[in-house]
Amino acid sequence: ATLQDITCDSDGKIANFISPKGVSDFMPIHNFKNKEPYFIGVFLVGAYQEILGDMHNLFGDTNAIHVSVNEKNYTIEQIIDGETVAEVLDYVQYNPKRLVRTLETWVTKSVKEGKISLEEGKEFLSNYRSGLYGYTYLV
Known part of the structure; x- marks a missing residue:
């Protein structure tokens, strides 16, 4: 399968992935059960997420969730709603x-x-x- 990317500043696909052995052409995934849906989440993070809210594209700020993670669990610190049309x-x-x-x-x-x-x-x-x-x- 190919992960497609529809952003305005990309080549249209995600072709390289980070794995324990370095850069790979394949995305490592965990085992899944037959006949059960398999979902992969792709989340916009960091600088790219912030630039999406730049007014050059009139999309406004995205929804955001601030999460703290430690060895045992995670805590949702804040949920921020994105902008409306x-x-x-x-x-x-x-x-x-x-x-x-x-x-x-x-x-x-x-x-x-x-x-x-x-x-x-x-x-x-x-x-x-x-x-x-x-x-x-x-x-």
Whole structure:
């Protein structure tokens, strides 16, 4: 299997891995059980994680978890929520409340004119608000 990378500054795949014997073309993994799902977590850490939140890509800050680890266990010290679409749009001078009001006006007019049903209008506004006030990254 190949681990694909979809970042804007990569060659599209992760081809080298650190193993106990040095750099390897293969990622060492632990044994797994047949017919059971096998999950591998890839977490953005360090400088790359921080640059994702740079405003050049309008994604905003990522969710972050600060974890302390010792020989016996780990402790979650802090959970930090990333930014919403509304927060990022506000940085570039778009007023999220005004965007919603504009859309509400359009939906109301469209319902009155019979272009969409009341239920369609409600669903559209609900989806719009959910996206606007939701996380900038697909999760």
